[in-house]
Amino acid sequence: MGSSYGRGRLHLAAAIDQRVEGDAEVCVELARLAERGALDFVTVGDAFARPGPDTLAVSARVAPETGRVGLVPVVTATPDEPCRVRAAVATLDRVSRGRAGWWLGTPGPEDGAVPVRARHVGPVGAGDAEGAWLPAQRASAVTRPQQGHPVRVVDATEGESRGAAARCADVALLRVADPDHADAVRTELRDGAAGAGRDPDELRVLVSLRVDLGGGEYAAEPGHGGGGPRRTADGPLYRGGPVALAELIADWHRAGATDGFHLVPVEPRRDLERLVNGTVALLQHRGLFRTFYPGSTLREHLGLGPAQRNVVTGGGV
Template sequence: MLHINVNILNAGVFGGSWRFPGTDPAGSFTVEHYTAIARKAEQARLDAVFLADGPVLDPGIRHRPGQNLEPTTVLARIAAQTERIGLIGTLSSSYNDPAELARRTGDLDFVSGGRFGWNVVTTAGPAAARNFGRTSEPEHAFRYQRAAVVTGQVVDAWKSRRELASPQGRPVVVQAGGSTDGRRLASQVGEVIFSADQDLEHARRFRAEIRDGAAAFGRRPEEIVVLPGLSTVVGSTEAEARARRELLDELLPDAYARRRLAGQLGISLDGLSDDEPIPDELLVDPDEAGGSQTFYRVVKSIIDRDRPTLGQLLKRLSGGGGHRIVAGTPEQIADDIETWHRAGAADGFNVMPDVLPSGFDDFADHVIPELQRRGLFRTEYEGATLRSHLGLPANQEVPS
């Protein structure tokens, strides 16, 4: 069976989603925005809701609303209003103390009945570093070395709990990383691996590499769940989906799209015309890039393969960061999901609807039933914990 999460990313993954007709641009400032989507996700029998986060106020707030509420706070409210849906929250391993992390996340797992998963991130970007009194972000390799140590300490603290112990053994460790350091960390500690991939064959190789890496660490590769990000634009007809995508492209604030892409590539786009490609001399090898090497790698592969102009690239990404976008009817989107799943490129997807809540309503009401008709997705939960949804064993060891 497929595993599917919904990423509740403020007003939607598209950079202009908050400007879409009928959408409340300030909705993500209210906890009801998240709880309503979570209840809908539980009705659709999704594995989990997922909250991204960074310990910083994104300067792009002038162009679109950002993430506004701390994940464990929101997930505690969601836990109180749901019964089965998994709860995955992002917390930085670079800027949090492991003992405090273990207590906060362990308590949330306990009160939710064993439904929590921790998305371990190393937090790229100088803005976050300045928020913690540092003049620059830690070096890339060091961030991942620290992440491995901190994750091990948190897991040990979870396992040592005798009171308020988790009904699922311990929370699930979730990780995302496409760089060399990130893939090693995923193989070492990750149980659910989020990825960003545009190409099916590359996604197959990535999944195989992570599983082989896990085996090298003495882990069972079949207990690794790989979920690429998937942005969806659903229409009742192909033409309707295409028109919705085109409108979202028109609503994308150009300044936001440029700033986000410049941040992903670590270069300045000032002075570059929308009608010309990004010059090759501005782009370094992905392993030499600072910040998020995962998204740098994805964007650079698009540039190398398709040679788009800057304007074409901005529209292709739609301000969404580089995750694959599929626009079409429910049947067409289900076809795409099934193709990737059967090809061994994905165990499921971390779905990022174009607009929230309307885009997720369309996905839950029309794509999920189509996947269920094909026998690819559950119609009922078999268990009550996140581990049971994901088919993961309790108390899986994480190598030191």
């Protein structure tokens, strides 16, 4: 293991969707906690989709209650509504003063959606939206977001999504359980970005890992804790304590296997508090993670340059 691309600063993000309560106020509380730990961004999943407020509405509620942490809702655009969704994400970027991202959800058959692939990146006018995987013939102009375009996040775990991630994603997420696998896919994605004419240093690759910190350091089972995450039907799972999790994060990043981690608490309120006050605090104490935000936008948190005026068009696959 050991990517030829090396490593930069460590990036950390967390999921804050509260699956049980479905309460936007809980997300406000969790986002503030994540911001206290100087995490790059938080994601809001589809736990609110049916019933209750959607991910964009929850993120808009969180925006005025926070000042630095990035906000990344999971948003699936079907062929009937790409312009509305794109405009809503641009609005979130404006109201959050440049802290918005967009996790490009995969539409399912129940949504009546046709899969769309990224196939072209080219210059467009400033009045055009900067969406991704949206049919060009359905595009319409919206007010330009503060960041140029909100940060685009793609789950690149499956092979068929990696080409699109390499071409258009700012952040690629990988649900993998060992550092060698993470290193290989990170190299594949960066090579793909370079092959598409992009600077591979403008792509961040984060390992998405479910974490259960309820039992503490002595609760780790074989395959957890010091033994690394365990593969489960819901993705790789770490079960153990905050200290061993900090060691895992530091080891994988030091080896160049990943640019950081997207951590998904099994119990959001319990685990995020232990993550921020335990794992993140330890990484900060060791000088491995920042203690404050040097910038104000999500692109700045991620160390990405200004967004280029690119539009990604798609077609059915």
